[in-house]
Amino acid sequence: MHPDxxxxxxxxxxxxxxxxVTIYESLNRPMSEKxxxxxxxxxxxxxxxVELLRYPQLSGxxxxxxxxxxxxxxxxxxxQQEKPLHRIALDDFPRLKxxxxxxxxxxxxxxxxxxxxxxAMGLMKAARLCPQALLLPVDFPQYRKYSKAFKAVIxxxxxxxxxxxxxxxxxxxxxxxxxxREGGRVLARLIQKTIFEQTGLSCSVGVAxxxxxxxxxxxxxxxxxxxxxxxxxxxxRIWPLACRKINGIGPKAEARLQGLGIRTIGxxxxxxxxxxxxxxxxxxxxxxxxxxxGRDDRPLVLESEPVSISRETTxxxxxxxxxxxxxLGAIFTRLCQQVADDLQRxxxxxxxxxxxxxxxxxxxxxxxxTLERYTADAKTIRHSAGxxxxxxxxxxxxxxxxxxxxxxxxxxxxxxxxxxxxxVSDAASATGVAASSDQLF
DNA sequence: TCTGGGGTCCTAGGACCC
DNA sequence: TCTGGGGTCCTAGGACCC
Numbered sequence: 001m002h003p004d005x006x007x008x009x010x011x012x013x014x015x016x017x018x019x020x021v022t023i024y025e026s027l028n029r030p031m032s033e034k035x036x037x038x039x040x041x042x043x044x045x046x047x048x049x050v051e052l053l054r055y056p057q058l059s060g061x062x063x064x065x066x067x068x069x070x071x072x073x074x075x076x077x078x079x080q081q082e083k084p085l086h087r088i089a090l091d092d093f094p095r096l097k098x099x100x101x102x103x104x105x106x107x108x109x110x111x112x113x114x115x116x117x118x119x120a121m122g123l124m125k126a127a128r129l130c131p132q133a134l135l136l137p138v139d140f141p142q143y144r145k146y147s148k149a150f151k152a153v154i155x156x157x158x159x160x161x162x163x164x165x166x167x168x169x170x171x172x173x174x175x176x177x178x179x180x181r182e183g184g185r186v187l188a189r190l191i192q193k194t195i196f197e198q199t200g201l202s203c204s205v206g207v208a209x210x211x212x213x214x215x216x217x218x219x220x221x222x223x224x225x226x227x228x229x230x231x232x233x234x235x236x237r238i239w240p241l242a243c244r245k246i247n248g249i250g251p252k253a254e255a256r257l258q259g260l261g262i263r264t265i266g267x268x269x270x271x272x273x274x275x276x277x278x279x280x281x282x283x284x285x286x287x288x289x290x291x292x293x294g295r296d297d298r299p300l301v302l303e304s305e306p307v308s309i310s311r312e313t314t315x316x317x318x319x320x321x322x323x324x325x326x327x328l329g330a331i332f333t334r335l336c337q338q339v340a341d342d343l344q345r346x347x348x349x350x351x352x353x354x355x356x357x358x359x360x361x362x363x364x365x366x367x368x369x370t371l372e373r374y375t376a377d378a379k380t381i382r383h384s385a386g387x388x389x390x391x392x393x394x395x396x397x398x399x400x401x402x403x404x405x406x407x408x409x410x411x412x413x414x415x416x417x418x419x420x421x422x423x424v425s426d427a428a429s430a431t432g433v434a435a436s437s438d439q440l441f
Numbered sequence: 442t443c444t445g446g447g448g449t450c451c452t453a454g455g456a457c458c459c
Numbered sequence: 460t461c462t463g464g465g466g467t468c469c470t471a472g473g474a475c476c477c
Contacts, residue, residue: 066445067445100442102442102443102444102445103445104443104444104445104446105445106445120444120445121443121444122442122443122444122445124442124443125442125443125444127442128442138445164476164477165448165476165477166477167477168477247475247476248474248475248476249475250474250475250476251474251475252473252474252475253474253475281452283451283452284451306448306449307448307449307450308447308448308449309447309448310446310447310448311446311447312445312446312447313445313446314444314445314446352469352470354470362443362444364472364473365471365472366470366471366472367470367471368469368470368471369469369470370468370469370470400445400446402446402447446477447476447477448475448476448477449474449475449476450473450474450475450476451472451473451474451475452471452472452473452474453470453471453472454469454470454471455468455469455470456467456468456469457466457467457468457469458465458466458467458468459464459465459466
């Protein structure tokens, strides 16, 4: 008998034994010994993958998805002329070099990334780096459809899911059958496989004792990866990572940390609590201290209500408050109408009306105003937003205008005017009428 | 040829009330 | 009259995330 063959048999036997022991242990582990297992699932190149299902002929090519609706509409034309989508010839797809406008890249395929283009880069800049790249407009309704589909697959298997946006979720594996086996790998594999069967899309999963670590773990093996992180993996697998890998540490915090000589999570873990609080404040300092040690006891948020609803738009060219008054006014009214429509469609009313504008130099300001009554009415929003606009300097040219409604409340048949203890303002008492009628009813 | 759009949460100061 | 909390709401800006 060939020795390699023997090795192979021994190895198989050993693997089977280990597996049997693992299964035996998980079957016989009492409920109280269950370990908290939280998964983070992240779709692989979500938008691009959805587009490739539609246009398989683009597979392997440099493709960029992005641009503003307006500018992209002009380019989508060639895509509508023909027969089945998968038969559209490559020459009929719009090219990045033909784009003019202020859009940014939302997603780029790996082939496109080779040229140095990537998310958030301006399309005009990207066009210089990779003019031949194909450009597809962003199609949110389509992505939302796929988003719903993959989330439905998950909740069918594991009901405790936290929605983290269009392509990400957290899942509580702790009490789901298979959720404890191999640290969660068995369940992760089942979910991955079922999502692929049902949608044709792939995803990566990280399973860990909490959300913080699960989020980092899901990035370890992209694409189509599964990573299992246990408490004891902290020093080997988490500490070598850059602090920026912690969800919540962005570019600013990273720069400050680097200024203090802290690059990795391990560096961060060397600092004591008082030092971190001195430098970053009570709350952030204490949070960083825990995060560096892999501690995170946040529960999954299974349902939530929106806090605000807004619409904003960047103009194709900068506009002046006086010179482009008519155009700005029309855009402003349209934004208010859109926000009102969104509120009504989703069944909310709001009390705080706000505007946002961004000047040509990219500096932004906001103004808001809280009304005495909840509203979802376009005219009311337009009036209040108009008052906000008057409180803002308008000498400089504008590049963006936005309208926001906050302090939301679910719209019901009779809770509409549920203003909390309408304050009797000086103006109201001076006129007398408003105050007395409020008291009468 | 710079730099989208839709969100959440935190901070910090001031008003106002107890 | 002076002094001092705490709590809540409102507003503006900013960091961060998807």
